[in-house]
Every structure is written in structure tokens, then in C-alpha cells.
Amino acid sequence: MAKETVVVVGAGGIAGAWFPALAKEKVEVAAVVDLKVSSARSRIKEYGLDCEASSDLKATLKKTRPDFVLDLTVPEAHCSVTSTALKAGCHVIGEKPMASSMAEARRMVRTAERTGKTFMVSQSRRWNPLHDRVRRTIKSGNVGDLTTINCDFYAGAHFGGFRAKMPSPLILDMSIHHFDLARFMSGADPVAVYAHEFNPKGSWYRGDAAASCIFEMSNGVVFTYSGSWCAEGYGNSWNGDWRFIGDRGTLLYEHDNEPRAEAVAGKKSSRPKVRPVKVLESPTKYTEMHGGLREMLAFLRTGKKPQTECHDNIKSLAMVFAVIDSSKKGRRVPIRAM
Ligand SMILES: NC(=O)c1ccc[n+]([C@@H]2O[C@H](COP(=O)([O-])OP(=O)(O)OC[C@H]3O[C@@H](n4cnc5c(N)ncnc54)[C@H](O)[C@@H]3O)[C@@H](O)[C@H]2O)c1
Known part of the structure; x- marks a missing residue:
């Protein structure tokens, strides 16, 4: 060839x-x-x-x-x-x-x-077997129908360069990964958001380096997100720490450890018993930039549409700009991609 x-x-x-x-x-x-x-x-x-x-x-x-x-x-x-x-x-x-x-x-x-x-x-973080395992497990229904997602991301990141000067450095340059992962792992798309961006005291960024957001997603799923690039100490994974709650159980993906899940065993009661449930495996072999490059090569060789083709990816970007808009307006805003 x-x-x-x-x-x-x-x-x-x-x-x-x-x-x-x-x-x-x-x-x-x-x-x-x-x-x-x-x-x-x-x-x-x-x-x-x-x-x-x-x-x-x-x-x-x-x-x-x-x-x-x-x-x-x-x-x-x-x-x-x-x-x-x-x-x-x-x-x-x-x-x-x-x-x-x-x-x-x-x-x-x-x-x-x-x-x-x-x-x-x-979106380099899509090509990561752990993220694909979360996606497959949520899709399998092993924790039931998804109702709630939470992601926390905290780091004390001193980059300098364009990030130190841009408006909304956390949301535009970093949270785009987490927002795209929320869509990837849950299969849900954004509907609306209420958000507050802020720049913590002592921040070394010109723009807001922290935010708290509540997203309404399709199928009634609620996704809460808290992040900061200006948080010294106890930083968590750059992939974020995640909790997915379904109507039968919960999946946790934290500190880049293997995701784990548990769900109610038998009848629901006031204190129902829970048991571990299977987290599915992933065939993902090529990771990060290599994974993205392989999607372009597959497209050139077979015509297969890349998963982050612009008509899809603009939905993740729309989450970013809706957060910025909501924070400026101080109210909930609908999320529209095109
Ligand atoms: N996927 C990831 O995990 C990840 C990690 C880091 C950066 N990024 C992204 O990669 C991009 C670049 O980041 P970086 O850290 O390499 O930035 P950088 O500032 O180190 O490099 C950018 C380069 O682009 C050049 N450039 C700027 N405008 C240009 C133009 N019009 N034509 C030609 N060259 C131009 C600059 O001279 C510079 O050499 C950003 O969008 C950033 O968000 C992604």
C-alpha cells in the first residue's frame, strides 16, 4: 500500500x-x-x-x-x-x-x-482502554439505566505559555477532554447547563482557572462537574475521577485505577445487598495520538467515519461554550451545537 x-x-x-x-x-x-x-x-x-x-x-x-x-x-x-x-x-x-x-x-x-x-x-483521551471499558459497561446495562454522572478534576498546573493568558483556560483547554469523555462514556448528549467559572485567590492564570457545572444530558441524565487547574495539593488524575450511577448500581473510575462496579443483588429493600458486577473488557490497542491517527488512516483506507468527526465533536465543544455563556449570564442555558 x-x-x-x-x-x-x-x-x-x-x-x-x-x-x-x-x-x-x-x-x-x-x-x-x-x-x-x-x-x-x-x-x-x-x-x-x-x-x-x-x-x-x-x-x-x-x-x-x-x-x-x-x-x-x-x-x-x-x-x-x-x-x-x-x-x-x-x-x-x-x-x-x-x-x-x-x-x-x-x-x-x-x-x-x-x-x-x-x-x-x-480527543486523545478517547483512545484509552480504561475509558472504553467504562463506556462498554455503562452500555451493557450492568448498573442499570444511567441517571447521574459526576466528575472531579483538580491539579496545580503551572504551564505559562498561551494557557496562562487565555480566557477560561480550564474549561476551554482541559475540561473539553472531560466533557467529551462524559459523552463518550455515557452515550448521552448535552441539553443544557448551569455553570459558575471563577479564578481562585492567588491564581497564576489571567482567565478563570476553576469551574462548577451542572449539565442536563439526554435521557434525563444529570452530569455534575467540578474542576480546577489552580488547586495545589491532592491533585487527582488528569483523566478526572468519575462516578456513574445507574438505577441498579454504580460504577467508579478513579485515580486511573481499573473501573469497578457494584449493583443491587436481589430485591430492593431499605438497605439492599449489593454485589460486584462485571466491568467489560476493551479491545483498544492503539492509545492517545496513535489511536486518533489510526482512525484517520482507517478513514483514508476504508472510508470509515472517525468517531470524532467534526459534526460529532462540535457537541463536546458546545458544552465548553455553554459553560462560559452560563457563567457570564448567571443562569441555565440550552446547549446548541449547530
Ligand atoms: N491532546 C492533548 O492531550 C493535548 C495536550 C497538549 C496540547 N494539546 C493541544 O495542542 C494544541 C497545541 O498545543 P501546544 O502545547 O503544542 O502549543 P505550543 O504553543 O507549544 O505550540 C503551538 C505551535 O503552533 C505554532 N503556530 C501558532 N499559530 C500558527 C499558525 N497560524 N500557523 C502555523 N503555526 C502556528 C506556534 O508557533 C507553536 O510552535 C492546542 O490546541 C492544545 O490544546 C492537546
């Missing part, structure tokens, strides 16, 4: 997680593009690539005509980089979050439709 070719745009921190996956899959890197061409050159040297460094995306795409573009730029640049690539006739994998506003995200979805090209977002 002919090797697939890619142009990588953005040679910053996260590029270090993508080049090894591209090498494992023998994807040919046709060029690395970055506003700072020196960053593109250093990545080419670091990974021993035989390709050009450039700061001119349009000209590079015209010259190299890759099968797809990997957009690893900062969120504010996603709309222009991805739209340029789609219009040049390339499929795109873009880093999360899809865009830095809903208006941009909707424009990107429409550009994908108009150009007939596939645009998927890399």
Missing part, C-alpha cells in the same frame, strides 16, 4: 507526541509548517525527517499535496489553519479544542461540508 502523506502544522509542545505515532505508522511527513520556521526545523532535525520546513501553509500544500494535514497549532489558529487545509483539498486531524469560538467551529464544519473533506478532532 502506498504510504499516506501528511503536512504537520505547529511544531510546539504537543508535536512531540505526534511524530512518534506518525513514524510507527510509516506516514510520510511531506513538510512541517510553523509561524516560527526555526521550530519546524528543530522538529525535522529531532525526528530525522527528510522534508522541508516552511511558514507558508498555502504554498506548502500546493507544492506537496498531502493526503491529510495535522493541525497542532494553538486554539486561536485552528479555524484558519484547518479551513486553509480543507480548501486545499486535504482531510484534517486537528488538536482539541476544535476552535476558540462556536462561530469558528460552525464555519469549520460548513467548510468541511462544502469541500467534501473529512475533518476530525483529536
Whole structure:
């Protein structure tokens, strides 16, 4: 089979997680593009690539005509980089979050439709066997019909860079993972949210680095979320700590440990007996960026739609912007993707 070719745009921190996956899959890197061409050159040297460094995306795409573009730029640049690539006739994998506003995200979805090209977002945490085990177990009904989800995420994260200056760094840059995971693991989609964003005293972020949110999801499921990037001490997993309550039992997924579940045994009474129930296995073999890349390669080879194709992923992004909107307005807001 002919090797697939890619142009990588953005040679910053996260590029270090993508080049090894591209090498494992023998994807040919046709060029690395970055506003700072020196960053593109250093990545080419670091990974021993035989390709050009450039700061001119349009000209590079015209010259190299890759099968797809990997957009690893900062969120504010996603709309222009991805739209340029789609219009040049390339499929795109873009880093999360899809865009830095809903208006941009909707424009990107429409550009994908108009150009007939596939645009998927890399939500790296979907490609994790533990998360797939939670998803399969909830779907199996082993804890009954899902009623309630809770996720807590606390870290004292000192990044500097774009995150220190952006508005809503927690919600836009990190909670997008948790919101997308809530959809992935529960199979429920967002309906409305009431949220409060805040910046704790002593915060080293300019924007709000903490939030508490109550989401109404489809099928009447309620999803409560508390998070902070500005919480020193007792940080939990970056995947978050999760509780899923069904009408017969509960599944816990905490500290990246194996998920565990228990459900009522026999008749419900005032103090019903519970027993452990089976947590299903997952066949997930390729994780994080490698998993996302495999979805793009499967699409190129067989036409199979990637699970985070933009029409789906925009629903996770809509949760992000609804939280920001609700917090500004101080009231519940409905969540609308398109
Ligand atoms: N999936 C994950 O777990 C994960 C982890 C970290 C970062 N990310 C995401 O990856 C993206 C990049 O993050 P990062 O930490 O690598 O940022 P970074 O600031 O380290 O790197 C971004 C690079 O993009 C370049 N760039 C910016 N605008 C550009 C443009 N218009 N054209 C070409 N190059 C441009 C910058 O010069 C820089 O080299 C963000 O969207 C971030 O949220 C995802």
C-alpha cells in the first residue's frame, strides 16, 4: 500500500507526541509548517525527517499535496489553519479544542461540508482502554439505566505559555477532554447547563482557572462537574475521577485505577445487598495520538467515519461554550451545537 502523506502544522509542545505515532505508522511527513520556521526545523532535525520546513501553509500544500494535514497549532489558529487545509483539498486531524469560538467551529464544519473533506478532532483521551471499558459497561446495562454522572478534576498546573493568558483556560483547554469523555462514556448528549467559572485567590492564570457545572444530558441524565487547574495539593488524575450511577448500581473510575462496579443483588429493600458486577473488557490497542491517527488512516483506507468527526465533536465543544455563556449570564442555558 502506498504510504499516506501528511503536512504537520505547529511544531510546539504537543508535536512531540505526534511524530512518534506518525513514524510507527510509516506516514510520510511531506513538510512541517510553523509561524516560527526555526521550530519546524528543530522538529525535522529531532525526528530525522527528510522534508522541508516552511511558514507558508498555502504554498506548502500546493507544492506537496498531502493526503491529510495535522493541525497542532494553538486554539486561536485552528479555524484558519484547518479551513486553509480543507480548501486545499486535504482531510484534517486537528488538536482539541476544535476552535476558540462556536462561530469558528460552525464555519469549520460548513467548510468541511462544502469541500467534501473529512475533518476530525483529536480527543486523545478517547483512545484509552480504561475509558472504553467504562463506556462498554455503562452500555451493557450492568448498573442499570444511567441517571447521574459526576466528575472531579483538580491539579496545580503551572504551564505559562498561551494557557496562562487565555480566557477560561480550564474549561476551554482541559475540561473539553472531560466533557467529551462524559459523552463518550455515557452515550448521552448535552441539553443544557448551569455553570459558575471563577479564578481562585492567588491564581497564576489571567482567565478563570476553576469551574462548577451542572449539565442536563439526554435521557434525563444529570452530569455534575467540578474542576480546577489552580488547586495545589491532592491533585487527582488528569483523566478526572468519575462516578456513574445507574438505577441498579454504580460504577467508579478513579485515580486511573481499573473501573469497578457494584449493583443491587436481589430485591430492593431499605438497605439492599449489593454485589460486584462485571466491568467489560476493551479491545483498544492503539492509545492517545496513535489511536486518533489510526482512525484517520482507517478513514483514508476504508472510508470509515472517525468517531470524532467534526459534526460529532462540535457537541463536546458546545458544552465548553455553554459553560462560559452560563457563567457570564448567571443562569441555565440550552446547549446548541449547530
Ligand atoms: N491532546 C492533548 O492531550 C493535548 C495536550 C497538549 C496540547 N494539546 C493541544 O495542542 C494544541 C497545541 O498545543 P501546544 O502545547 O503544542 O502549543 P505550543 O504553543 O507549544 O505550540 C503551538 C505551535 O503552533 C505554532 N503556530 C501558532 N499559530 C500558527 C499558525 N497560524 N500557523 C502555523 N503555526 C502556528 C506556534 O508557533 C507553536 O510552535 C492546542 O490546541 C492544545 O490544546 C492537546
